Amino acid sequence: MSDSKYFTTTKKGEIFELKSELNSDKKERKREAVKKTIANMTVGKDVSALFPDVINCIQTDNLELKKLVYLYLMNYAKSQPEMAIMAVNTFVKDCEDPNPLIRALAVRTMGCIRVEKITEYLCEPLRKCLKDEDPYVRKTAAVAVAKLHDINSGLVEEQGFLESLKDLLGDSNPMVVANAVAALSEINESSPTGQPIIEVTTATVNKLLTALNECTEWGQVFILDSLANYNPVDDREAKSICERITPRLAHANAAVVLSAVKVLMKYMEMMGHDSDSVTNLSKKLSPPLVTLLSSEPEVQYVALRNINLIIQKRADILKHEMKVFFVKYNDPIYIKMEKLDIMIRLTNQSNIAQVLSELKEYATEVDVDFVRKSVRAIGRCAIKVEQSAERCVSTLLDLIQTKVNYVVQEANPRHKVNYVVQEAIVVIKDIFRKYPNKYESIIATLCENLDTLDEPEARASMIWIIGEYAERIDNADELLESFLDNFHDENSQVQLQLLTAIVKLFLKRPTDTQELVQQVLSLATQDSENPDLRDRGFIYWRLLSTDPAAAKDVVLAEKPLIAEETDLLEPTLLDELICHISSLASVYHKPPTAFVEGKVGLKKILPTRTDGDTDSEGQAQVIPGPDNLIGDLLDINIGGASEGGAGAPPTTDLLGGGLDQLIGGGPVAPGGAAGGLAPGAAPAAGGGSGMNSLLGDIFGTGPTAHTGYVPAKQVWLTAQKGKGLEVTGSWSRRNNIVHMEMTLCNKALSGMTGFAIQLNKNSFGLNPAQPLNIPTLNANQTLDISLPMNTTGAVQKMDPLTNIQVAIKNNVDVFYFACMAPLHIFFTEEGNMEKKTFLATWKDIPATNELQYTIENVECTSDGISTKMAQNNAFTVAKRTLEGQDMIYQSIKLTNGIWALVELKLQPGNPAVQLSFKSRVTDIGQGIFQIYDAILHN
Secondary structure, three states, X not given: OOHHHHHOXXXXXXXXXXXXXXXXXXXXXXXXXXXXXXXXXXXXXXXXXXXXXXXXXXXXXXXXXXXXXXXXXHHHOOOOHHHHHHHHHHHHHHOOOOOHHHHHXXXXXXXXXXXXXXXXXHHHHHHHHHOOOOHHHHHHHHHHHHHHHHHOHHHHHHOOHXXXXXXXXXOOOHHHHHHHHHHHHHHHHOOOOOOOOOOOOHHHHHHHHHHHOOOOHHHXXXXXXXXXXXXXXXXXXXXXXXXXXXXXXXXXXXXXXXXXXXXXXXXXXXXXXXXXXXHHHHHHHHHHHHHHXXXXXHHHHHHHHHHHHHHHHOHHHHOOXXXXXXXXXXXXXXXXXXXXXXXXXXXXXXXXHHHXXXXXXXXXXXXXXXXXXXXXXXXXXXXHOHHHHHHHHHHHHHHHHOHHHHOEEOOOOXXXXXXXHHHHHHHHHHHHHHOOOOOHHHHHHHHHOHHHOOOHHHHHHHHHHHHHOHHHOOOHHHHHHHHHOOHHHOOHHHXXXXXXXXXXXXXXXXXOOHHHHHHHHXXXXXXXXXXXXXXXXXXXXXXXXXXXXXXXXXXXXXXXXXXXXXXXXXXXXXXXXXXXXXXXXXXXXXXXXXXXXXXXXXXXXXXXXXXXXOOOOOOOOOOOOXXXXXXXXXXXXXXXXXXXXXXXXXXXXXXXXXXXXXXXXXXXXXXXXXXXXXXXXXXXXXXXXXXXXXXXXXXXXXXXXOXXXXXXXXXXXXXXXXXXXXXXXXXXXXXXXXXXXXXXXXXXXXXXXOOEEEEOOEOOXXXXXXXXXXXXXXXXXXXXXXEEEEOOOOEOOOOOOOEEEEEEEOOOOEEEEEEEOOHHHHEOOOOOOOHHHHHHHHHHOOHHHEEEEEEOOOOOOHHHHHHHHHOOOOEEEEEEEEOOEEEEEEEEEEOOOOEEEEEEEEOOOOXXXXXXXXXXXXXXXXXXXXXXXXXXXX
């Protein structure tokens, strides 16, 4: 009968029965009891109460029983450290047992018991096992040293175990060498300084290479990884090592192959002056990498991710192997996507024809994401291989004109989206930027498909094309005007592009597009809540009003050509990832520090070439990031000379009447300052409704926005949990709109992009009113964001009531946190109740719904309280004095329509305020009390 019977019993009182059986004199019953105990432990049942009884069974000659007791001991030693000391004598005794299996079992268990109290007792047995005559015991002891170092690194160094490990590197048995290498690598990886604790020397390398041919496949991986951390003395030694490693490329195990590739890629960096050696190694690297692509999909994916890194460093390795990366019909989607990326990287003049033929076929697939990427790939080919750009454009046009065949059905059968056309428009925009004034003849064809575009990026790209080439499109104004009808419903990306395109059109054809530019500027500045759009609108408006020539220079400036490949990894990061081939870092394309917390690890970089040569040919051009532009921005003379200064030429107003004419104001003031913005000028008639007041708000001259109490910011997401992103925040209500006030700080070493935010269902339906517009948050940059919110989202009662659960996404990860919103942000401006209504409502609400609260140490008069609370939409309905007490009655209306009635009692000379609260929904009572307390103490 099998051992499965031990997992089927669920008897009560079993622990007591096991206890008696464990103390039985019969060996068979004792062994059965230990098996039952281990079975219970395996299924998660707590059997720690049997610890002393199980430990008593350790004194046995039966190897099977000893294994089970040691297994139990490893599991429960941490929770019973005092009892575990009882087993020390047995370890010492077992380490001297004639049977090598028992000696190895004892030393393995010693390494697994993570209890500091007993580690010092285990040093002597471990030392003996490291010098044991049996290789099985020695290899087990080598791993035990690494485990002991993890528990107490100081003890390992004091006892000289590191030197013993180094001695094992010269052991006659290859498996002992492999385990010693693995243990030393583990110890080096845990170095707190990032520097290796034990350096590998030339003599050690020779011993490792000797053992490489004889040990198991995983032993070979350990040895190869160790060799990858070694920097040869010169290129001659590098060539010698490469020759001895090259046979590993033919190994059946993919891990061994990739580890060998990693060593060769690193050492090839030292042979820059000797092209023959590098060429020969490149030829040898190609077949094993191709062979990996005939493995199962999961291994293929890992291989492809590594190949992606390899060809970014050395594209010539696989330059003749394009066909193996062609997509098969039954490839999983993740394989298809990776193959596409590699195809583009390997594309050149000699293979572009067959690549285009393949990509055109891929655009007819049913998988939407694959179709999108295939079409974009055609555009990338055009940008990369200039001689074939015309053929690529022709292929894209064919796809656009045969759009009926590639329409993808969505959930709504009437709604058809042509993904091919959308992606083609996007890539053609990039082709226009790469090759200006070359392929503009196809614009007419693109304009015919304007109505089929419904994705923001495609619409924005089409708008850019119309604006950029407005002088060639007769009805450009009509096309752009068609987008204005639903301007506020468009994505922010489309709105910004539309604003710029219409301003471009106006600068090229000012006579017949005045009304159009007025319309878009009004929409962008007066009716928009997007700060980026508003700011750009105001900048354009002022440029057009004051200096049309400058506006032309800025808006119609010549654009830099786009780079050939914008998705290449930054060179230093690529070098680091090459050193991590065959690890998770090479799959994620991120350094280990980006996804492994708590360990510094060894900093791995490629060695420099000994001859000092650097190859400029074939190196990718790195596009400067925003931080490189700061110096240029600081050189701009923002002040400059005033337009109205002596000798300044009169400026021509392209708008034919200046800023005031656009907004219905008066003539431009003498001196050239438009819109009454000259110092000391009186505001325009009409109060806050004119553009002057809008500009006044921006530049601090207009009326202040109504803002109530804003709590101090608290840390919502720590940098540790946010993988470098720290979020502090608070909540406010301004001009009848709830705002999420956040400060985002990037404490990581690299920039963050792709920000988005989402709120979970909450008690008040709070939801972002617009996307989180953060293009890039650079390293060590801090950014303040005020995100408008609405209360039209999904509602779900939370506990506590104002608990808000938030998810913030960026290119690193998705981060979740919860924060408490103060209740007053949900107080609306419609909360001022009439006296009669207040009295009737107060009487109508049952007395059981009345709650009492005392606010201590209030230093406000009744008038002061009324003023403070009115600023936060808690309105005073009536005041009176009764028996020497000031009574204040206030009404509050929440965004979800719930009313709250409050009575405040103040005794002159007494700093305590008595607050009585009534509402049909008493759940909000605690929140009301807390916010009154906070506001009155603010």
